[in-house]
Amino acid sequence: MDLRLFEIFCKVYELRSFSRAAEQLYLTQPTISEHIKSLEDYFRAPLFDRLGRTIVPTRAGDLLYRSGRQILQARKRTLEEMQNFLERYEGRLTLGGSTIPGEWILPRILRDFRQAYPDIHVTLRVSDTRGIVRSVRDGELDLGFVGARMGDSQLQFQVFAHDELVLVAPPGRGWPTGRTVPLREVLSHPFVLREPGSGTRMEFEAWLKRLGYTVQDLKVIAEIGSTNGIKEAVKAGVGVSILSRRAIRDEVRAGWVREFRVREAGRIRRDFYVVRQAHGEPFPLARVFLQFLSGQKLHRSPR
Numbered sequence: 511m512d513l514r515l516f517e518i519f520c521k522v523y524e525l526r527s528f529s530r531a532a533e534q535l536y537l538t539q540p541t542i543s544e545h546i547k548s549l550e551d552y553f554r555a556p557l558f559d560r561l562g563r564t565i566v567p568t569r570a571g572d573l574l575y576r577s578g579r580q581i582l583q584a585r586k587r588t589l590e591e592m593q594n595f596l597e598r599y600e601g602r603l604t605l606g607g608s609t610i611p612g613e614w615i616l617p618r619i620l621r622d623f624r625q626a627y628p629d630i631h632v633t634l635r636v637s638d639t640r641g642i643v644r645s646v647r648d649g650e651l652d653l654g655f656v657g658a659r660m661g662d663s664q665l666q667f668q669v670f671a672h673d674e675l676v677l678v679a680p681p682g683r684g685w686p687t688g689r690t691v692p693l694r695e696v697l698s699h700p701f702v703l704r705e706p707g708s709g710t711r712m713e714f715e716a717w718l719k720r721l722g723y724t725v726q727d728l729k730v731i732a733e734i735g736s737t738n739g740i741k742e743a744v745k746a747g748v749g750v751s752i753l754s755r756r757a758i759r760d761e762v763r764a765g766w767v768r769e770f771r772v773r774e775a776g777r778i779r780r781d782f783y784v785v786r787q788a789h790g791e792p793f794p795l796a797r798v799f800l801q802f803l804s805g806q807k808l809h810r811s812p813r
Contacts, residue, residue: 513585516578518545519557523567523575524650549574579649590794600629603795604652606645608709609737611655611782612636614756615671623802630795638735639709646785652796654785657709657754667783670803674755675713675778677770680747690773693721700749701728705735713780714752721774741767754780 521531522542532539550557557571567575590601607616613636620632635645639656646654647664659667677691685691703725704711718724731749734740737757744751745766761767771777784800786792792800 513581515545515549516581518542519549520575520578520582522546522558522565523571523578526565528565583649587793594794594798598629599627599795599798601631601795603630603632603799604635604650605632605655605799606635606637606642606651606653607655608639608642608657609636610657610673610710610754610757611671613737614754615782616655619803619806622806623799626802627798630798632799638705638707639712640707643785646787649787652786652793653799656783656785657780658712659781659783664788665785666788667785669781670784671782673780673782675710675717675752675780676755676758677750677772678741678744678753678758678767679750679770680744681765681768682747685768685770690771693723693772693774696750696772697723697727697729699729700731702740702743702749702751703728703730703733704737704740704751705733708735710737710752710754710780713778717775717778752778 518531518535518537521535522528525531525534528542528546529539531537532542535542546557553570553574555570556568557574558565558567586601593600605616606612612634616634620634623630623632635642635651637645639658639660642651642654642656643660643662643665645651647662655670656667677696679685685695704714715725718727729749732743734743737753740751740753741758741761743749745761755769758767758769762769784803786796791797
């Protein structure tokens with residue numbers, strides 16, 4: 511059986527869409543439909559139920575996906591092991607990053623990695639921490655880079671960089687520069703919060719809990735699903751927030767926002783983690799990237 515059929519089927523299964531699978535695989539939708547029909551004819555079983563514009567995998571489709579993913583991963587590992595043995599570092603590496611690693615840490619690393627290994631094509635997907643962790647667990651990503659550790663026996667988390675969470679306020683806020691701000695003032699001021707699933711929010715909530723508070727004690731006026739969106743809200747004077755120092759470094763230098771520490775907390779250190787499946791060795795290209803990453807100077811929070 512042509513392995514390309516498994517690749518096409520798995521993509522349709524993951525996206526729940528013939529048209530989106532066709533876009534990502536650079537094929538036409540009729541071609542995708544024809545290949546799925548070939549598989550259904552081969553197994554003499556429907557793999558998807560067509561409900562109008564929606565498709566839902568059948569039980570046979572669920573079973574084939576589990577086996578198909580294993581077949582594709584075995585092919586990927588075989589090819590990469592042979593290339594590694596022959597010292598030919600080429601192929602595709604799929605990474606995922608939550609907002610801070612994905613937008614402020616990994617891009618520079620990928621630039622340097624590309625120079626060192628020009629024949630390895632890297633795809634970087636940016637999402638929230640929960641989404642990246644789920645994709646690593648499901649085998650959709652070779653490695654993930656996230657801002658919070660999550661309890662999952664199927665995954666391994668290892669620190670690869672550090673940062674600090676700081677209080678961010680608009681320039682017009684009356685707090686003197688360099689001052690630490692009492693928590694009671696933060697609790698009484700309009701607050702802009704990251705969405706659930708964000709590593710920044712998880713770390714902030716854990717810190718609040720240690721001090722005996724929850725986000726319900728804040729005057730939350732908005733929840734925004736991106737760090738850039740929160741920065742814009744703070745710059746516009748909507749409220750204050752807690753963000754990673756890496757994410758607001760340029761805005762602080764430009765004078766668009768100001769950063770403070772919360773008096774009761776001192777430095778709110780946070781770690782960033784590389785996450786991979788706990789069982790077995792990483793794929794060879796993932797090992798190459800991890801080796802490259804270990805040589806980068808990432809353990810100091812930027813100022």
